Every structure is written in C-alpha cells, then in structure tokens.
Amino acid sequence: MSPHVPVPMSSGTPEWAHGVRRLVVLSGAGVSTDSGIQDFRGPSGVWTLSPGAQKKYTYQAFLADPELRGRYWKSRHEHPVWRAEPNAGHLAVASLASSDIDTTVVTQNTDGLHQRAGTPADQVIELHGTMHDVICVERGHRSSTAEALARVDAGEAVPHCLRCGGILKTASTMFGQTMSPAVFARAEQAVTTCDLVLAVGTTLMVEPAGSLCASAVHAGATLVIVNWDPTPYDGIATEIIRDPLSEALPRIVGQLPPRAARSGAGPAPDVRTGAGTSARVPRPSQLLRARARTARFRSRAAELERLTAWCAGTGARTHLVSGPAGVGKSRLVLELADRLAATGEWDVELLAADARRPASGRRPLLVVVDDAETRQEQVARVVHAASAGPSRVLLLARTRDGWWDGLRSEVDTSEELAPLDSAAWDVAHDYAAALTAMGFRCSPPDQDVLLGLTDAPRPPGALQRSVLAGLLGGTGQAADLLVRHELAYSRRSSDEHGLELPADAVEGAVATAILCGAADEDAAVAALGHIPALRDADVRLRAARWLRDLYPPVGSGQSRYWDESLPDPLAEELIAAVVNPRFLMGMLMETAEEQDRRALTVLARAAATRPGLRACLTELLSGATRRLAGGGRRGVGRRISRPAGRGADHAGRERRPTRGAAGSHTARHDGTRRVPGAPRGKPRRGLRGTHRDISGHRAARPHDDARRAGRAAGRSGPGRAGPRGRAAVRGGRRPAGRSARPSGTRRGVVAQSRRARSPRARAVSVDRRGGDAVSTRRVAVVQSAPSLFDLPETLRRFETLLAESAAGGAELVVFPEAFIGGYPKGATFGATVGERTDDGRALFARYRRSAVDIPGATFDEIRATVARHRAHVVVGVIERAGHTLYCTALVIAPDGTLLGHHRKLVPTGTERLIWGRGDAADVAVVDTDLGRVGMAICWENYMPLYRTELYRQGVQIYCAPTVDCRDTWAATMRHVGVEGRCFVLSAAQFAVRADYPPDFPLGADPVVIRGGSCVVDPFGRFLAGPVFERREVLVADLDLDLLDGAYLDLDVVGHYARPDLFRLTTTAKPARAGTPDHG
Incomplete structure (x- = not known):
C-alpha cells in the first residue's frame, strides 16, 4: 500500500481505540490549514514555495538584521492568524475536554486555535510558544501582541520593549532558538504516561517534537498518525490515516468509547498534585530527600546493574559506594532495594541511623549502612556478622580516606566501588525531567521563570536543588533560596503550633534539632534549653513536640524522638546559616553525650565544603573548649564534659538583652557580648575651623595592640562575635562592637563612625579578630x-x-x-x-x-x-x-x-x-x-x-x-x-x-x-x-596579617611622614542636608 494513497478509516471501532484511558493529541500546522493558515511543508507550504525563506528567518538573523526585523513585524501584522477561526478538527479535539477521556493537546502551532475552540488552556502544551504574546529578547519582559501591533499600526515599524527598550518578537520559537526545556518536559511527561498518541496534521520532521512519538511508543503507548503525507515515524505507528483532517478527526473522536465502556473505569489520578496531595509547596528538605523519590531514577542505571550482579554473585560480601553529597548514593540504594524486594528472595535492611548487627533469617539479607565513615566501630560489627551468613553489606560514605583502609585491613571479604561519576549524563534532559516531576508536587509553576539551566554538568542532587529553587521563585543562589524557604516554612509551622516565637529562636531550635537529634522527649526538651526564648519549661516542651512534627524520624530509627539520620546537604546549608561558636557552646552545655557526638560529626561533615563553618568549628574546638571542664579532645566523637556550674558567659546568655552603659559588656540573646566602646576622647566639635593634623601617629588599626594582647592571653578579642565576625551576620543582628543607633538616617548611625577617637579607644573598639581567629577575609568585587x-x-x-x-x-x-x-x-x-x-x-x-x-x-x-x-x-x-x-x-x-x-x-x-x-x-x-x-x-x-x-x-x-x-x-x-x-x-x-x-x-x-x-x-x-x-x-581572600609587616618600611602618616615640614588640615563642620552645595 503506497503511503501517498489516502486510506479511509474503517467504519467500525478500531482495536487501538479500546481501553484508552489517557490520550495525547500531537498537532501540527496541517490542523489549521482549513482555517486559512498556510502550513510549512505541504504542497502549498511556506517552505515548499520559498525554500530559501527558512534559512533567512533564523533567530540569529532576526537579532542581527534590523531590516529583517522590519519585514518580520510587517508579516506579523498581516498574518492570517488574526482572522482565522477554529475548524472542525479543532472543535473535535475540544469536545474531548468535556468527555471522560483525560486529554492533553501538545501542539506545534502558535495560533491559539485549540484554546479558542474550547480546549482548556491548562490542557494545551504549546511546544513552539504563541503568537499572542510578545517577549523582550534582552530582559524577558512579556506583553500582549495586540498592543505591539497597535504601535505598528501607529507607524512604529519595529516596536521595542516599553520597559527596557530591548528587541521584541512574538513569543514563538524561531529556527535556531532554543525550545523551553520546561515546556518540552511537560510534553514528554504527557506522552510517556498516556495510552494513545494521535499525531495529526504534522510531518513530524521538526525535532525534538517528532521524537515524542518514539518516546510514547517506547513507553508502551499506541501511535496513530493522521496526515496526508508520509512521516519519518510511520514505521512505528499502529495505524496511518490519510483522510482529510476535517473528516478524520470528528470520526476518530466519535469512535472512542466512553469511560464506562473502558477497562479500569474510575477516576484517573491527578498527575499534577497526586491524590490527596496539597498543591502548596512543602519543605524543600522533604522533596530533596532520596526517600521522597520526587524525580524519576535515571542517572545511575549502570551502577544499579553492577550492584544487582554483586548481590547475586558469590564473591565479596562488602561493597563501598563513596562520593560527595548530592550525587545520588541514597537514591541508588533505594532503587536496588526495590529491585531485590520485587524478586521475593531478598530482605533489605536500611540502617540510616544506628548501625547494628543484621537480623538473622533464612533468606539473603542486604544490609545498607549510610554515613559509614562516621560509625567505624558499628560498621566493623555489621561486616563481621554478615560474613557468617548469606548476607551482603553495602556501605555508603562521602569519603573513603583513612577509615576505609583500616576496615579493609580487618575484613578480607570486601570490594570497593569506584566513586560515582557525575559527568556522563544528559543535563538538559534530566533538568527537564526533574522540573516536571517536582512541578507536579508543587503549585503549578510559571514556566517562563524556569529556564535557569546551566551549561555545565552538575551532580543530580545539585540539579534538583536548582530545579526546586526555580519552582519556588525568587532570586539568588539555589542553596540560599532553599534555606530561606525552609526557615520561612519553619516559622509558619511554629506559628501554626501556637508558639509565636521570634525568628531567631525558630532558626536556633531548628538548627538544634538537626544537629543533635533526640532519643526521647526529655533529651529533646533539654537540648532546647540554651535558647532564651524557650526558657519556660512548658514552651520548651511544646517546641520539642513541634520539631518532632517538623522533622519526624525516618528509617530504622522510628523509635527516636527527632530524626536521627545525618542531615542532607540542604540541612547542612541551613546549619551553616544559623550557627556560630557561642550558639554551639551553649547547645553543648545542655545536650547528652550521644547528642554531642552527633552534633560534632554533623559539623565536621558540613565543614568539609564550607570554609565559614570550618572556621566556626575550629574556634569551637580550639579556643572555646578551654573554658569547658575535661580539657581538649582527640576527635570529634569525644565527650565534652559539662561543668557543674555556669560561668559568666552563660550567666550573660541567660539574661534578656539590655542596653548597657558605655564601656560595659551587654548581653545578647545568642550568647555573644557587645562592647559598646572604650572612652572616645573629646567629641568632634561642630565649628568651622576645627583642625586635625598629622602628628606622626595614624589611627590605631584593628590588628595592633588589642589583637596582640588577645593572642598573648589565649582568648578572643573584644567584641568577638563568631568565626570571621559572622555571628551578628547570621542572626541578622547588629554586629558586635556597635552601639544601638537608629538606622537609615544620615545623622544617626553614620555620625558615630565619624567621631574623632583616640588611637587607644579605636584599637579596643574595632578589634574583631583577636585570639586564634582566622585573619583571612573573602571579598567580592562586582x-x-x-x-x-x-x-x-x-x-x-x-x-x-x-x-x-x-x-x-x-x-x-x-x-x-x-x-x-x-x-x-x-x-x-x-x-x-x-x-x-x-x-x-x-x-x-x-x-x-x-x-x-x-x-x-x-x-x-x-x-x-x-x-x-x-x-x-x-x-x-x-x-x-x-x-x-x-x-x-x-x-x-x-x-x-x-x-x-x-x-x-x-x-x-x-x-x-x-x-x-x-x-x-x-x-x-x-x-x-x-x-x-x-x-x-x-x-x-x-x-x-x-x-x-x-x-x-x-x-x-x-x-x-x-x-x-x-x-x-x-x-x-x-x-x-x-x-x-x-x-x-x-x-x-x-x-x-x-x-x-x-x-x-x-x-x-x-x-x-x-x-x-x-x-x-x-x-x-x-x-x-x-x-x-x-x-x-x-x-x-585578604590576609589582614600582611598589614603588620607592610608598615616596616612605609607609613605615610606615621614614621614616613614629616609633620615638622608638612601638615594636612581637614575642616570639619556639620552638613547642611538638602542644600545643593555644601562648599
């Protein structure tokens, strides 16, 4: 049978129409020809009649050639789409919306006729955009095409963006222009979850639209092509129909049986939100956890096959899967567990919290120990126990340095897997897939905002964080945005529990729960004792129960009160944003030994890739621990003994913040102490002729006597607030060392920094480092x-x-x-x-x-x-x-x-x-x-x-x-x-x-x-x-210690000055705000 000969559809119901639950209509330009809109590749198509036009109308040519943009807008103005009406084919497809068939229209057309015919807009996926909107190619500003064409009518040959002056074009995809990965992901999701694809009025020659047919057939759907001319995908179609679309589409729709006649009658699940799932965006940490399985597993197929073969083999009984956080280790293991459980021949035990001896049984047992590098003794016990029976032990770790060598020396039945490779995967495809999957779990996203795909490959975990950040909206780095959303979620949750806590108390409580975990309610309540807003026992108990709802235990630790599994990278980012050394010191004074061990383990893991947190941990373990009974520590797992009484630091921490007199230490709620400043000398006079001269002394620097004295005493300098001065930063509080002043005024907080100070006073008040603090500061220049x-x-x-x-x-x-x-x-x-x-x-x-x-x-x-x-x-x-x-x-x-x-x-x-x-x-x-x-x-x-x-x-x-x-x-x-x-x-x-x-x-x-x-x-x-x-x-990175040596040979206002010969006079006077000239 020649493909060019029209094949009339049989009058009976075709076999492929039976049992259809979900339908996708993939439409092309041929659907709209009966509405008076010319197609592209048909006998009278645009590209058929003008073969060279396709090469001229590329996105790159459009941007480069102002004359071409003029012709483009003239053709838009005269386009027949503005006069077209839906035809019988459009109306037939639209009738499916009112039936029981779950229908999605994936169209390559930009004319909007499917929507005008009555197909709901949320059921139409416009692969190539729409002509009814215009978009600024420079800033992405979007507006109505009708408004732009009205300006063309008024004589503006090439309309520009009214907001930024950028180049405007209709929001339709041109040759050479990248298709939205978010839109294509929705289309791919639709064709891979349907029963039948009707490809109508399309030659299927434009990619990647044509490849959707192959994706559908690969996923088990039936493909029926309704087109007058042959297509590249005719070979995989179940049936090819050559009738005119205005006749074929109404007939096909009429022959699809109602839902009552189909197998499995009943309501189809809502793929966008899931049955019974709220459309509100949940906590990011919930969606990003491996157990949530938010996105489809696809990037570790080779590793999954190797692990399956290892379980079935007779060789080594221990495997190690190592790699940095976020590369997909946990998700890989969950897929392996599902595969083994489906055989009915294996038991799987996931020890995400406490590693212990595997349970005995008759069937083979796979024991998975997560965070293996943090529990070496327990891992050794599990490995030895497994060597005596038909078990396998799979270890997950971020690193195999040191600890693994020691384990291998004790156990000879072990084998190491190579670190997971995060480079060999399709970033664009996986980004689109993750976007679709997470979008179904969240509120319906604005697809125009979700195009932040980077060119460089990233680990799957980082990619999913980037996708979720796009879905949540906002600006900034993905990790920062997700942390902000997590903390905002926590604040709303605490309000819903009737706690009405201040924001810093909520953040501190969340950080405590993540860091410490808790075996029971008493341990949870005690751990929160370092937060001043939770001093009341009843409030502290309610807060502990709120956190149990917020971070319920998972895995084998179900008997525990707070989640005992070590935190994921997002939780570690949250910790880094909240904690400082005094916060940690106060917390460790309240927690039990196992909580201390866990907290320090979490900090050590998180600090490996976060310099700020590493400095925080260093200060905690080196300087701050000197005030604790029990001396130093040999490792992060060693116990910090709690002193019998509380010292001055903790007494200060227990008090409410008060504004102290000049020169006094003022208590702050996070345990830091503010030094309002030493005596400043005479205040600056408001007289016109006041002089300051170079007298051989420059103002004392923060790295001078006060810091040297601090080092000699083995303690932090005055006003020290945290690692690299960040305690005040992270809490959103006034930095240590500045007195309270109204902000936002020219004569408030600014005036205090302009007072003349004695060198000694300045040296005391501005020293932020002191002690053993790190002197390197990271700066950025934009x-x-x-x-x-x-x-x-x-x-x-x-x-x-x-x-x-x-x-x-x-x-x-x-x-x-x-x-x-x-x-x-x-x-x-x-x-x-x-x-x-x-x-x-x-x-x-x-x-x-x-x-x-x-x-x-x-x-x-x-x-x-x-x-x-x-x-x-x-x-x-x-x-x-x-x-x-x-x-x-x-x-x-x-x-x-x-x-x-x-x-x-x-x-x-x-x-x-x-x-x-x-x-x-x-x-x-x-x-x-x-x-x-x-x-x-x-x-x-x-x-x-x-x-x-x-x-x-x-x-x-x-x-x-x-x-x-x-x-x-x-x-x-x-x-x-x-x-x-x-x-x-x-x-x-x-x-x-x-x-x-x-x-x-x-x-x-x-x-x-x-x-x-x-x-x-x-x-x-x-x-x-x-x-x-x-x-x-x-x-x-600025090493401020360089300044000490730099003054050896040059100080232009000090030892290298000649005040006996030259004098600088600076006039000080009050400003006259609002005058045009202060001169």
Whole structure:
C-alpha cells in the first residue's frame, strides 16, 4: 500500500481505540490549514514555495538584521492568524475536554486555535510558544501582541520593549532558538504516561517534537498518525490515516468509547498534585530527600546493574559506594532495594541511623549502612556478622580516606566501588525531567521563570536543588533560596503550633534539632534549653513536640524522638546559616553525650565544603573548649564534659538583652557580648575651623595592640562575635562592637563612625579578630552595570549579584560607582554654555526619578536585600536629597544597618552639571567587623590630600567604586595599595548598549564602559583582575596579617611622614542636608 494513497478509516471501532484511558493529541500546522493558515511543508507550504525563506528567518538573523526585523513585524501584522477561526478538527479535539477521556493537546502551532475552540488552556502544551504574546529578547519582559501591533499600526515599524527598550518578537520559537526545556518536559511527561498518541496534521520532521512519538511508543503507548503525507515515524505507528483532517478527526473522536465502556473505569489520578496531595509547596528538605523519590531514577542505571550482579554473585560480601553529597548514593540504594524486594528472595535492611548487627533469617539479607565513615566501630560489627551468613553489606560514605583502609585491613571479604561519576549524563534532559516531576508536587509553576539551566554538568542532587529553587521563585543562589524557604516554612509551622516565637529562636531550635537529634522527649526538651526564648519549661516542651512534627524520624530509627539520620546537604546549608561558636557552646552545655557526638560529626561533615563553618568549628574546638571542664579532645566523637556550674558567659546568655552603659559588656540573646566602646576622647566639635593634623601617629588599626594582647592571653578579642565576625551576620543582628543607633538616617548611625577617637579607644573598639581567629577575609568585587532609568530591574540585578557573591563566601561585596541610579555616560542633557533644551530637561527628569532617597522606600529595599544575604556591602547610588542629586557610596552592614554614607567630593567634568558636591562630613573611614573601610569614588583617587586623610583614619580596606575604564586606572589602584599599605577593591562598571534605553545618545561601539575591576594587596600586587570586556564577579581572600609587616618600611602618616615640614588640615563642620552645595 503506497503511503501517498489516502486510506479511509474503517467504519467500525478500531482495536487501538479500546481501553484508552489517557490520550495525547500531537498537532501540527496541517490542523489549521482549513482555517486559512498556510502550513510549512505541504504542497502549498511556506517552505515548499520559498525554500530559501527558512534559512533567512533564523533567530540569529532576526537579532542581527534590523531590516529583517522590519519585514518580520510587517508579516506579523498581516498574518492570517488574526482572522482565522477554529475548524472542525479543532472543535473535535475540544469536545474531548468535556468527555471522560483525560486529554492533553501538545501542539506545534502558535495560533491559539485549540484554546479558542474550547480546549482548556491548562490542557494545551504549546511546544513552539504563541503568537499572542510578545517577549523582550534582552530582559524577558512579556506583553500582549495586540498592543505591539497597535504601535505598528501607529507607524512604529519595529516596536521595542516599553520597559527596557530591548528587541521584541512574538513569543514563538524561531529556527535556531532554543525550545523551553520546561515546556518540552511537560510534553514528554504527557506522552510517556498516556495510552494513545494521535499525531495529526504534522510531518513530524521538526525535532525534538517528532521524537515524542518514539518516546510514547517506547513507553508502551499506541501511535496513530493522521496526515496526508508520509512521516519519518510511520514505521512505528499502529495505524496511518490519510483522510482529510476535517473528516478524520470528528470520526476518530466519535469512535472512542466512553469511560464506562473502558477497562479500569474510575477516576484517573491527578498527575499534577497526586491524590490527596496539597498543591502548596512543602519543605524543600522533604522533596530533596532520596526517600521522597520526587524525580524519576535515571542517572545511575549502570551502577544499579553492577550492584544487582554483586548481590547475586558469590564473591565479596562488602561493597563501598563513596562520593560527595548530592550525587545520588541514597537514591541508588533505594532503587536496588526495590529491585531485590520485587524478586521475593531478598530482605533489605536500611540502617540510616544506628548501625547494628543484621537480623538473622533464612533468606539473603542486604544490609545498607549510610554515613559509614562516621560509625567505624558499628560498621566493623555489621561486616563481621554478615560474613557468617548469606548476607551482603553495602556501605555508603562521602569519603573513603583513612577509615576505609583500616576496615579493609580487618575484613578480607570486601570490594570497593569506584566513586560515582557525575559527568556522563544528559543535563538538559534530566533538568527537564526533574522540573516536571517536582512541578507536579508543587503549585503549578510559571514556566517562563524556569529556564535557569546551566551549561555545565552538575551532580543530580545539585540539579534538583536548582530545579526546586526555580519552582519556588525568587532570586539568588539555589542553596540560599532553599534555606530561606525552609526557615520561612519553619516559622509558619511554629506559628501554626501556637508558639509565636521570634525568628531567631525558630532558626536556633531548628538548627538544634538537626544537629543533635533526640532519643526521647526529655533529651529533646533539654537540648532546647540554651535558647532564651524557650526558657519556660512548658514552651520548651511544646517546641520539642513541634520539631518532632517538623522533622519526624525516618528509617530504622522510628523509635527516636527527632530524626536521627545525618542531615542532607540542604540541612547542612541551613546549619551553616544559623550557627556560630557561642550558639554551639551553649547547645553543648545542655545536650547528652550521644547528642554531642552527633552534633560534632554533623559539623565536621558540613565543614568539609564550607570554609565559614570550618572556621566556626575550629574556634569551637580550639579556643572555646578551654573554658569547658575535661580539657581538649582527640576527635570529634569525644565527650565534652559539662561543668557543674555556669560561668559568666552563660550567666550573660541567660539574661534578656539590655542596653548597657558605655564601656560595659551587654548581653545578647545568642550568647555573644557587645562592647559598646572604650572612652572616645573629646567629641568632634561642630565649628568651622576645627583642625586635625598629622602628628606622626595614624589611627590605631584593628590588628595592633588589642589583637596582640588577645593572642598573648589565649582568648578572643573584644567584641568577638563568631568565626570571621559572622555571628551578628547570621542572626541578622547588629554586629558586635556597635552601639544601638537608629538606622537609615544620615545623622544617626553614620555620625558615630565619624567621631574623632583616640588611637587607644579605636584599637579596643574595632578589634574583631583577636585570639586564634582566622585573619583571612573573602571579598567580592562586582563588575556589571545597572539598567539605566529602570530602577526595578537594577534592584533585581543588585540582589542577583549580591546573592551570587555571598553564596561564594564573600563577607564584603563592592559594587561600582552609580550602580543604583545609573551612570548616563555620553549624555549632555542638552546643556551648552548659556543654553539648555527641553529634551535635556526631560532626560534629567528621567534620571532624577531613578535616584534614591535616603531615607526612603528604595533605600529600605536595598537594606532589606543586604540583610537577606548577610554580607557587608559597598554600593554606589545616585542619591536624591532635596532637589539635588549626589554620587554616593554606602557601606551597609549584614543586618541592613547603614554604617557609612559618602558623597563624592568633586564630580568630574560635566558630572558637575548633574551632581552636587560632598562636604567634610563625607571624609570618614568606618568601622566594620572586617576592619576599617574607606571609600574613594572614581577620580577622588586622584586627590592626594583626600587619600592621605583616609590613611590617617586607619583605612585597611580601601574601596574604589568607579566607571573609569582607562588602562591607567589599574596603575592608580596599585599605587594606592602601596602608598596606603592597604587592600584596594576597585569595582568598575561593564556596560553595553543593551543596558541603556534605545533612545539614549550613545556612540557606535556596542561596549559603553569596558570594566577594569581589580583587587590589590598592600604591596601593589593584583589578587584579582584587572578584568575587561565582560561581566564578572571577582573574588579574593585578604590576609589582614600582611598589614603588620607592610608598615616596616612605609607609613605615610606615621614614621614616613614629616609633620615638622608638612601638615594636612581637614575642616570639619556639620552638613547642611538638602542644600545643593555644601562648599
């Protein structure tokens, strides 16, 4: 039978139509030809009549050729889709929606006629998008095609995005454009879970749409093709029908029997939420656990076959599967257990918590011991017991270093599996599959937001975390977003249990439960005793029961009160975000020996890949344990004996926080103590002629006498709040060493850092390290650009870049000059000598509306963003004060407190037209937990007297936000580092034309500002950069101990100064906020 000869469908019901429960209609352009829309490859198709047109209309050509974009929009305007009506084929498919057949329409068409015919939109998967929406190819902004075409009617030949000025196209996929993996995943899920696929009106020549037919047949579905011309998949079809679609589709639909006549009648399960499952997103840790089996098992098939063969063999009885967290070890074992259990010949025992001797039985037994590297003695007992019977022992561990060698020397019946390979798998396919699977467990997602697929392969666990982060929405790194969601979930849960705890108490209680576990209720209640908000016994009992509901035990530890299995990577991220040394010390004073052992084991495992937590653990085990009875410890499993009484530290921890007098230690709820500051000397006078001179002494540095004294005493320095100063950061609290001040005002918290202090007072108040603390600080310098005149988009970029930097461990993140508010490079604002233009005034009005009021709503949003990501931030903003704009740099603490507010002293060149000048109040270095931070914006770095004043105030971390992209800039930064014996962090903008509105006056060069960011050490050596011609976040580790040796031969305001010959005079006076010029 020739495939070109139409084959009429038989009048009876075909065999393939019996027993259909789920149906997928895969439709192509042929379905809409009867509606007057031309197909592509038929006898009168677009590509058939114009073979060269397909090559011209590629996505790449569209972006590159403005003339082609003009023709494109003309063709969109004249397209017959706007006049088309649904035909008999569309209506026949739509009738299935009102029947008992579970129908999904997967269409390659972009005309929307299936929906107009009556098929519900949530049952239509548009593989190639839709013509009814337009999308900005640069920013992803989405709007109505009707609105864009109305602008074409009005004479705009090529409409641009109204929000950012980017290129617009209809939201349909062009040749050369990547199809959404999320959309394709939904289609694949549909065809692999249905009984029948009707491929109608499609040649199946466009991939990957055509491959859905093969996927369906492979999964056991029946394929019926209804198309006039042959297709590449005719060979696997059960039946091929060549009738006209307007006749064939109504006939096929009429011959499908009602559900009552089909086998297995009854309601079909809801594949999106599952029977009885809430659509609300659950805790991330629930979905990411291997036992949840959220995503389909697919990436460990080879390992599964090898393990199955090992169980059936007669060789070694012990296997080790090792690999880092998140590569799929636990899921692999669960699949193996299912496979063995299905044979009816094996018993499987999963020992996720307590490793013990395997139970005896007649059938072979597979014993699985998870976290084997943390329980060596128990593993040895299990292995020895298994060697005497028909058992196998499968060990799971993150590493095989050390402990495995010792075990192998005792047991000769063992074999090691190679570490799991996480590179040889299809990232795009598995991402799409995980997205679909998790989407069914969560609320229906917005597919347009779920395209954050990275190019580099990642372990399956990390990939699934990335998918879930996309489903939850928000910005930032996946791990940070999931931790925030987990903590928010916990806070809601505690409120639902009637506890009404403060946020830090909830976080502390959750961290305690994850760290310690509990065998019974008494142990759980006792473990929570270190949290001040839970001092009341009844509240503590209710909290313990709430946590039991939140983290119920799993696996063999069902008799335990809190989950005893060691935490997964997400839980370890949560721990890293919450704990600090004093928190741990207080907790270990309340817990039992086995809880201490578990907590230290969890910390050691989590610290292996988290430097901040490693520093926390180091401080706990080295410095803090000296105050505990029982001396040192030889290993993480050794008991910390609890002293009979509580010392001053714990007495302070038990009290409510109170504001102490100057010089006193103020108790804080997490056990840290704040040092408000030593005597500061005389306050700064508000007189115009007050002088400060170089007298041979620079302001004392945080690494000077106080830290040396702390080391000599073997203790932490004053105000020490945690590893690398993070205790105040993680809790969202005011950093240690700063007194309480109203934040968000120019004359509140900022003023305190600008008071003149005696060298001794400053040395005491700013020392954050002391003792055995680590002196290395990780910093990040952002090289990127805002979206000029688009403040919401700029704030989104700010948070994304800050989240990326903080996730990399940066404690200080420096952004470029004018990052929020923008740098209008090249604009004249219509001003010449004696003349101004209306267009120039209109442009300035747009610029002014993008500026930031301090205080104000946008400023509050900036502070909240910083507080969410818990890092120090230096960011350039365009500040609006009164009627004047200022180029300003802000220093913001990890809790959102404003520490420093510096206005550019002298705008450069024509910047003076649009920006006012700073005053003496802007000449200041501020104290932070990291050291003393100073700021010099752009060409302020060419003001030697200003630099000298910063050196005189003891700057250690010199921040230079800029837009200067000249080659000479790097030499300037190296000079500053050497001259000031300080670390220099210069953040330059990298901006391209797309960062500016299309009507903004720019030259022909696509790169507007080319970057040049760098990090320099006190000897002028580059630690990072300089980087040009690309967006990048530069990361460097600053070793502040370098400063001690750097002063040996140079201190330009100390021993290398000649105050008898030269004197610097700095005028101090109160600022007149709101005036256009403070000069």
